[in-house]
Amino acid sequence: MNNIIDIIGKxxxxxxxxxxxxxxxxxxxxxxxxxxxxTAGNMxxxxxxxxxxxxxxxxxxxxxxxxxxxxxxxxxxxxxxxxQKWMDYYVLNKVEEFCVENGREFTRPSEASLxxxxxxxxxxxxxxxxxxxxxxxxxxxxxDIMEHYEKHRDIFDLPEFAFPxxxxxxxxxxxxxxxxxxxxxxxxxxxxxxxxxxxxxxDIKDMFKHLxxxxxxxxxxxxxxxxxxxxxxxxxxxxxxxMDRSIREVIRIWxxxxxxxx
Amino acid sequence: MNNIIDIIGKxxxxxxxxxxxxxxxxxxxxxxxxxxxxTAGNMxxxxxxxxxxxxxxxxxxxxxxxxxxxxxxxxxxxxxxxxQKWMDYYVLNKVEEFCVENGREFTRPSEASLxxxxxxxxxxxxxxxxxxxxxxxxxxxxxDIMEHYEKHRDIFDLPEFAFPxxxxxxxxxxxxxxxxxxxxxxxxxxxxxxxxxxxxxxDIKDMFKHLxxxxxxxxxxxxxxxxxxxxxxxxxxxxxxxMDRSIREVIRIWxxxxxxxx
Numbered sequence: 001m002n003n004i005i006d007i008i009g010k011x012x013x014x015x016x017x018x019x020x021x022x023x024x025x026x027x028x029x030x031x032x033x034x035x036x037x038x039t040a041g042n043m044x045x046x047x048x049x050x051x052x053x054x055x056x057x058x059x060x061x062x063x064x065x066x067x068x069x070x071x072x073x074x075x076x077x078x079x080x081x082x083x084q085k086w087m088d089y090y091v092l093n094k095v096e097e098f099c100v101e102n103g104r105e106f107t108r109p110s111e112a113s114l115x116x117x118x119x120x121x122x123x124x125x126x127x128x129x130x131x132x133x134x135x136x137x138x139x140x141x142x143x144d145i146m147e148h149y150e151k152h153r154d155i156f157d158l159p160e161f162a163f164p165x166x167x168x169x170x171x172x173x174x175x176x177x178x179x180x181x182x183x184x185x186x187x188x189x190x191x192x193x194x195x196x197x198x199x200x201x202x203d204i205k206d207m208f209k210h211l212x213x214x215x216x217x218x219x220x221x222x223x224x225x226x227x228x229x230x231x232x233x234x235x236x237x238x239x240x241x242x243m244d245r246s247i248r249e250v251i252r253i254w255x256x257x258x259x260x261x262x
Numbered sequence: 263m264n265n266i267i268d269i270i271g272k273x274x275x276x277x278x279x280x281x282x283x284x285x286x287x288x289x290x291x292x293x294x295x296x297x298x299x300x301t302a303g304n305m306x307x308x309x310x311x312x313x314x315x316x317x318x319x320x321x322x323x324x325x326x327x328x329x330x331x332x333x334x335x336x337x338x339x340x341x342x343x344x345x346q347k348w349m350d351y352y353v354l355n356k357v358e359e360f361c362v363e364n365g366r367e368f369t370r371p372s373e374a375s376l377x378x379x380x381x382x383x384x385x386x387x388x389x390x391x392x393x394x395x396x397x398x399x400x401x402x403x404x405x406d407i408m409e410h411y412e413k414h415r416d417i418f419d420l421p422e423f424a425f426p427x428x429x430x431x432x433x434x435x436x437x438x439x440x441x442x443x444x445x446x447x448x449x450x451x452x453x454x455x456x457x458x459x460x461x462x463x464x465d466i467k468d469m470f471k472h473l474x475x476x477x478x479x480x481x482x483x484x485x486x487x488x489x490x491x492x493x494x495x496x497x498x499x500x501x502x503x504x505m506d507r508s509i510r511e512v513i514r515i516w517x518x519x520x521x522x523x524x
Binding site: 002003004005007008009011013029031032033035036037038040041042043044046047048049050051052053056080084085086088089090092093094095098099101102104105106107110111112113115116118119122123125126127129130131134135140141143146155156157158159162165166181182183184185187189190191192193194195196197198199201204205207208221222223224225226227228230231232234235236240243244247248251256 | 264265266267269270271273275291293294295297298299300302303304305306308309310311312313314315318342346347348350351352354355356357360361363364366367368369372373374375377378380381384385387388389391392393396397402403405408417418419420421424427428443444445446447449451452453454455456457458459460461463466467469470483484485486487488489490492493494496497498502505506509510513518
């Protein structure tokens with residue numbers, strides 16, 4: 001087992017940071033590693049915003065589903081699905097006129113652009129996570145950054161085709177800090193050979209049994225089992241509904257329609 | 263510079279594989295590393311299908327925008343955004359009845375579920391990429407797996423809430439093989455401090471100049487510059503339109519609507 005596999009195997013989310021700033025040298029290693037990540041057609045359809053400002057982190061700790069530890073991370077990195085630069089490049093080079101002359105449509109960034117950009121942004125983020133881990137810096141992803149699109153757009157001056165899809169809180173490990181890796185689902189329910197294997201009813205029970213064991217009889221949701229609890233505090237929670245609304249708004253913008261008709 | 267940063271820095275896409283199978287031990291390291299990746303709420307809303315079957319790889323080499331090297335990769339990994347298991351768990355545990363009793367809606371997986379699952383699948387994929395690289399196995403992402411959703415659904419027996427969002431071709435490096443890392447955009451156009459910086463017109467020219475230098479005067483698109491060429495062979499190409507269509511169909515399914523009303 002080499003040290004890369006070892007680091008990947010031991011990494012857990014860190015929400016509790018040593019009280020010191022991240023050095024410029026270390027931050028640079030993290031950023032450079034992110035920028036080396038694979039990206040479709042070498043397009044790099046993402047941007048990264050480095051946030052150290054305490055006021056901004058404080059705001060994010062509220063807009064991202066009230067998670068106070070965000071404000072305490074020395075550095076927060078925002079990963080943005082970003083086609084604005086490519087659109088600006090196209091417009092500057094008269095791609096619209098070229099399309100008209102050649103009987104083609106000049107279209108807005110589309111659902112495909114949004115998905116590819118989201119994927120590339122997260123691939124870059126995971127490079128950042130592993131690079132950080134290798135130099136003693138822990139991290140925690142904040143998916144809640146996809147909520148409140150309009151607020152985040154205004155805070156960060158985002159143009160039309162820039163959507164924050166991921167956020168990383170970064171900080172050095174507190175001295176002596178370690179957490180055991182979290183239990184994952186059994187591999188046989190995640191990894192299949194050649195074709196998808198729909199998990200059978202009795203296997204669903206086995207797959208989720210470590211969660212079912214966490215069920216608390218007296219709960220505020222009036223739930224009779226862990227699945228009902230989980231649905232209530234996660235899938236159907238207010239923050240999930242807000243994330244749905246926010247993403248729907250973004251999909252409405254990235255619609256691949258003709259630029260000239262809007 | 264540690265060896266992790268070194269490996270991240272040197273990694274390029276590999277489309278040319280040594281003619282030998284990947285050992286079970288190595289494949290296991292790659293899969294285990296993927297499964298250790300961070301995942302929102304520890305939900306692991308993804309599945310991984312291991313493909314070694316030559317016929318399947320041959321089909322994928324056509325459905326993924328005609329890329330013959332896919333058929334030659336010893337192993338292909340399919341990363342699937344997957345909420346089916348969670349939905350099955352909810353249904354088995356009578357979450358719908360619970361919702362009716364408590365005056366709540368029982369909803370289908372939504373846009374937020376789709377984005378979170380897509381992100382987690384790609385975060386896991388990038389762990390696989392780095393783990394593979396560390397044991398001499400190169401990789402290439404195939405985003406084109408998001409095209410032809412219905413065909414891939416049928417090939418892999420995918421249930422309703424399972425969408426292939428990423429694919430990795432894997433294989434050992436051919437002996438003596440090395441490629442220089444590809445040129446990336448200048449960091450100042452990708453990384454910003456505190457707020458987004460819209461790239462100014464003259465900077466767009468600078469940002470893209472290494473691409474503009476690749477312009478070929480006589481081209482089949484009748485393009486007058488590289489931006490017009492790029493729009494033609496990439497953003498507005500047939501495969502991009504197919505990816506749009508395919509993803510729109512998936513978004514139509516993952517719509518967060520009430521399960522009982524459909």
